[in-house]
Amino acid sequence: MSARENSRLILQSDWQDALREAEGTAWITYKKPGESTSIHGELTCHGLSVDQTPYITPSQGFAVDKVLKVSLLGHRISVSYEDAVTKCSCHFQAPSDVFMNIHQTSVLSMDVSRGGLGVSSDSRGNLSLWTSDNGDVRRRLEGHCGDVYSCRFFPSGLVVLSGGADSQLKVWSAETGKCAVTLTGHQAGIMDTTIVDKGRNVLSASRDGSAKLWDVGQSQCLTTFKEVGGIINSCALDVVTQEIALGKGAGEHSEREVATEGKMLLLGIETGSLQGFGLYSREKIFDLNCHSAVNCCCFVSDNLVCCGTQDGCLYLLDLRNTETPLQVIKESRSAILSLQPCGAGVFVGTGDGSCFLMTGAFQTDLELTGSDCDPIYSIAADGSYIYSACRDKTIRRYSCMKQ
Template identity: 40%
Template sequence: MPDSPVIFIQCDWDDFLRKTQGSLWVSLKKRGDSNNIHGKITNAGFDSNESPTFLATSGFSAEVLANDMIKVEHKQSQISAVFVAPTKVYTDIHKKSIPCLDVTTTGLCVSYCVENNLVVWDFNKEELKLKLEGHVGEVYKCKFFPSERVVLTGGGDMQLKIWCAETGRCPVSLKGHRRAVTDFVIIDVGRNVISVSKDGSAKLWDCGQSSCIDTLICTSSEVNCCAITSVSPSFPVGEPEDSPSEREIGTQNKILILGCEDGTVHSVAVYSRRKLFTLVLKSPVNSVAFLETTHETDVEKKFVVGCQNGELHMYGVTNPKELIGSLWELNSPVLHILPYKNIGFLVSHAEGSVYFLKNNLKEKLFSLTGPDCDPVFNMATDGRFVYTSCRDGVVRRYNLERVLNRLSQK
């Protein structure tokens, strides 16, 4: 996907739709180009269907697609963009920056605020349920196990902790890293987990016995992120040199990728501990994710890498040395990549941009709005909605299922 101009819009544009004679700003910008185009969209009133009538400057035009969706176009540049506003904004749970969160399908959210406030809360009732106390320092990641009754966290105190989401008890602490735990993945139902750390290692843990099964890989750089996927039996993952522990469950067909501060991406076959490949990029890697696209006869697997300089790179799992495509629209760091079903993935940036790309990296469907240039650190989905956590202390909810259905009708 070539780097093309990007349309930006005032973060509270959805409030403007309800105001007669209100106005908002829009801009068309291209990375590295100072000749930006700035315009204004004014609500001139409402028609017989109670839809706003727009007047726009600088060659822009606008069309309302739904209460939370607007399409803006710059005709001369042949560039258009769809913007999506949050359907729900949570301001009462946290008051400061929120580095991480996760949600369940049953209405629970776990989130961490830099006030040292790790909590479980009900996002339907907007009701605080539990405060999870035990970490010393910042929590880098929090996630529900597949059962949705247990929470896993990792943080600056070099520990992973397992919590009961119903009582707040923490019966298990996993210790062994020498520096902060930056990310982790849960294998299958969660008998084993893998963590990565600023100490450069990836460790495989047995949750039931609170012990480290093995160190999968040691790198020369801080590890910022990781992701895991299953591969087909024909994929050459190799065999282990030694008999694996009977406590190691479900690792036979798993491969792990790690993104590092020195710009490298490493992959290891979990069961055999075999190093699969190393990629060298020119900027620190902040987020990695596997993507799946279902075809008639098979499932195509790729992975996408998000970097500190704003670049996105996509590779195939079967041929990782061959670059499928890159996107570099913003100089702002990529902070998080969230796959959504088998359709596409969301990318969040440090200047507040969040956009949805299809799995081919060639189509940007829409952008999420709300933050006013504040970093969006983390995203989570329950399948229907997507939730974002931001430096402004706000959790925002977007109805992605309805947005995608609406766009498919256009």
């Protein structure tokens, strides 16, 4: 299946600042699918209303459909372009908060809890816990050497799992900052992690070409998935619909293995495949050829998964029919580096700094602005806000409420 390319609107990354002053301008570009040329225009501010919302006029066939300023939620603008052949529109949302002091170098991974905490890691081996409403650092978690590629909260929000270039998987107390467990066994850096149920078992994916299921309580590896054919860049785990056969699960299982039944493990492989395994059965269920390195993967529902590739394609796959992708979408962007499910859609972070919502109808509905061409390495959500982690050392927070 060939990739479908959508038309795209691109807005200046700091548009909300540029349009704050009278006669201030921000550039806007329309890119038509399959064409190298683009149409460029400007948005110009002609003063502010009583509530400080700008009056904006566009040029070159662009139209401003709506401008919103809500003090606690940031700014949002809706822009469209129309010619004789096509019409394209998009909402652009500026961050409501920008956290610049948590890290001093590229932020590689991030997670947020519903209890008001964030955890993030960077390219110097730093792991930080911070308050998600204002970015104040609560404590530093020290113990990794080198890049920390993955960090995430256990469901309780009180425990953190991390993995990095030092091949170590660590479990931390968010309350004390102490490392409770260090799991070793990989022969190369750990690129991604995921947690089984409440966290008695966890999973790690490594550059050594293997994924491991661990018993945290006894610091033991319970099984290894290693017949994957290359470096594993990403992993995801979830319960799938009963329509999907996950294998028979022959053989003995340790009593230390908890809640692995009915779950599928996704692995994104550097050699260009997305693979699915029955976690309990250990059987490979499918192997989808994506033609380029798979950088990230996630579950959208109990029967739909997606992955992003180095060549900028987003693959959407129905697990009830894994022979052919449901959709392959390429939006004239660079490599897809991060994914975060949101309702029936998924937020997508790319190497050119774009962060957009791909809806269930396979259309770009919303762009989160702020990054000026710096890659978005991680996206997280806490139910009220979306957070992006960027190479420019910044974590940005966006309201995901309806406006």
